Amino acid sequence: MFAERHTIKLPRFPAEPSLQKAKPATPKEVAQQWITKLESVLKNKDAAALSTVMHTDCWLRDMLAFSWDIRTIHGLDNLAVYFGDNWNHSTLSNLRIRETGKFSPSTSSPIEGLEWLESMFDFDTTVGKGSGMLRLVQGPDGVWKGYMIYTALQELKDFQQQEKYLRPHGGLEKLPGGAAKGNWFERRQRQMEFLDEDPTVLCLGAGQSGLNMAARLQAMGVSALIVDKNKRVGDNWRSRYRTLVTHDPVQYTHMAFLPFPSNWPLFTPKDKLGDWFESYANLMELNVWTQSTITSSTYDDNTHTWTVEIQRGDGSTRTLHPKHIILCTGHAGEALIPSFPGQDTFQGKVYHASFHQDAAETGSAAGKKVVVVGTGNSGHDIAQNYYENGAQVTMLQRRGTYVISAAKGLFMLHEGMYDEGGPPTEDADIAGQSLPIPVQFALNVDLTKRIAEAEKENVEGLTKAGFKIDFGEDGSGIYRKYITRGGGYYIDVGCSKLIIEGKIAVKQSPGGISHFEPNKLVLATGERLDADVVVLATGYDNMRTSARKIFGDKVADRCKDVWDLDEEGEVNAMWRPSGHPGFWFMGGSLALARQYSRFVALQIKAIEAGLTQR
Incomplete structure (x- = not known):
């Protein structure tokens, strides 16, 4: 059964004519006043005071800011319970609105009869930094209250992505051990073969999901290996039917850290995309073993470790012990062939x-x-x-x-x-x-x-x-x-x-x-x-069928079905705990792979850093 149960009718909040006679506050003033009140409520952990800042019919979409999951909470009473359950995990602080740009405070009417004030904002949490959106509506009494709020963790304070001001130095003298431990090329050869350590994460599949995922993990200092059965990275697209091009435009399909060039075609032909994937893996220094398959796997609940045997293209076999496996073979499972x-x-x-x-x-x-x-x-x-x-x-x-x-x-x-x-x-x-x-x-x-x-x-x-x-x-x-x-x-x-x-x-x-x-x-x-x-x-x-085929019944039986929506309205098992410890599903379009790879990487890094339980 698909998620028809999530058909809703939005209430209307038209602007009150009687309130428009007085000089209205600017959107920036309203947003700032509201966010200051919300921060006070959060700081004091005062669930009873939520009604002063949140509408009775409010919604919160939270991605790891309050809990280590992707959640949608609807209704003031449910929100009070959610906050109460997570006060000790993470408290938002230093809330600040975006004062310039497209997402600075403004008013709009997304549909007839619904008017809201919206703004992007940034915040700190106990463990990291995040961003979100506020959408406020005005009641008959003129008071602005939160109606649609979004909070999303973007980075961990002690484990920030190594980019921009935090980018690696690159000089040989800055590498651990200096020249005695090898130059960049020599170190890369050992890294790619995992001669000195096991990967923390094993990604199965070198499509958009696996590539974005490994890039995010490595930027957070988590070692990752991608295993793919094809001869070359990108063959999962090259091997598809000759006339295929992407169905989404280029502006929507960028990959993490490395956007397409400004002269890239609007819609990407499959072979060109395959070549881009191959280049991306090289430029992002991702560790990929092609022509390789998993032949056996077991998980130890006591040590939280996998034992995985991999058959490589040269006929050799390697046994690895990753902490996490991410199935990155697409959001669909095995072909339905009646x-x-x-x-x-x-x-x-x-x-x-x-x-x-x-x-x-x-x-x-x-x-x-x-x-x-x-x-x-x-x-x-x-x-x-x-x-x-x-x-x-x-x-x-x-x-x-x-x-x-x-x-x-x-x-x-x-x-x-x-x-x-x-x-x-x-x-x-x-x-x-x-x-x-x-x-x-x-x-x-x-x-x-x-x-x-x-x-x-x-x-x-x-x-x-x-x-x-x-x-x-x-x-x-x-x-x-x-x-x-x-x-x-x-x-x-x-x-x-x-x-x-x-x-x-x-x-x-x-x-x-x-x-x-x-x-x-x-x-x-x-x-x-x-x-x-x-x-x-x-x-x-269902993607769970792929898990069953590759990892067996013992793993698949512990996993939830993938895709469709749960009772709250979030996607089942994808990009979030699967039901099996140390096992993750990662799939979706190029855009979703870019967006949600961040959140899967954050969850895994938090587990490995001891910020949350496995």
Whole structure:
């Protein structure tokens, strides 16, 4: 069951006309007065006084600032309990608003009838430094109170990321042991092979998750090794179908510490991204063993240590003892490959979308009858690929799909935040994650309507062509589908036009496929489709299935299911405690990998530094 339970209706807080007659305080004055009162409440650990600064219907999204987890708290009573449970862990102090820039105090109306004052702010905690967002609403009595508050730990005081003023010196005389212990190159060879120590963290997978993760860890002084089965770093993208490009624009997809160059393409071709990954690993001095796989693993609850055997590409075997393992193989698990009655009698070709390379490589596609089962991103891209190689293509749709164009709607999603005129990426990440996920859903309803209006011609054309469009639960659009299902949408890069023009056919079959015949695919509706090739763009299982396949039942049974939302509205098990000590799930888009790798690294560093229990 996906997270439909997180459909909410936001209350309205319109500006009070009677209060506008008096000279209003400036947004900066209001924000400063409020944050001063909040700091006093926190300093005095006075849960009873929270009602003087927080609205009854308030929300707090907290990422490690109060507790060592990612939490969403809704309602004043629940907030008082949360603060009470965590006073001794961490108390915010030295709260200060951002006085300049895009996120200095200002008022806005995100939807009709809801007006708030918002500002970014910075703070100290017992163990580190953080940043957040405040959003205040004004009651009938004119008092401003906290409505949406975000607090996120950004660094640990004693273990700051080695960047900017803290960057390494680089001179040989500054390295431990001096020249006698080797120059930079000689030391790197020993580091990469872990000849002198075991890695503290073992990351499985050298995609965007593993690379961002290792870069964050090493910047905090935590040794990390990435193990990847491919021949080269970046092959996880190079090996995908020939026409693939990123579906998010470059401004949104930067990686930690090393943004893409200013002349980088807006959307990155897969092979170019693979080359960037390889360069990133070298430039960031990440330790990567390619052509390597885990052959066995055990965890000792007494020593909090893994024993992992790794088969390397040269045939050798190494046994390592990391404290943590991070599964960085993507937010999805194993490919969901259904089978159907009569499939063994089918004289054509059937394969899952994950095995697709290029229609031109499957033999002569011209004139072939191809049925693509599934209407998400992969299904559309593969259908377009086959059509462009001369095939007769039919897409089979079981249920509605949300469609947003890369030319219009996609940029509306990122407008003012991740675009050429946007704020620094670090600030955009804070603001972009600052609203509770259920609140984001609610606010996205209006945005989804505006996108649909801007793309009206496309929406009407698809509907007329027999394609069923689903705008998501409560009409909340793409993000809800992504964060709860990991699919159910298509970012249109050309296939919609082919459907509208009738060049690619669409068949509806809510019951899916009934069975195969030697030369046909029979739908649950009874309709028979001639087919030479059937592509099953049927998605992927829970990421926990990957953990079970690699690490066995003993580990997987202790883990929680991954993805979708928990009762509070946070993502299950991803980027936070998995249920198994020393085992973490790390996945998501390039942007999410950049953003959340910080929080996973902070959690691991806090454990290793003794700031929190394992």
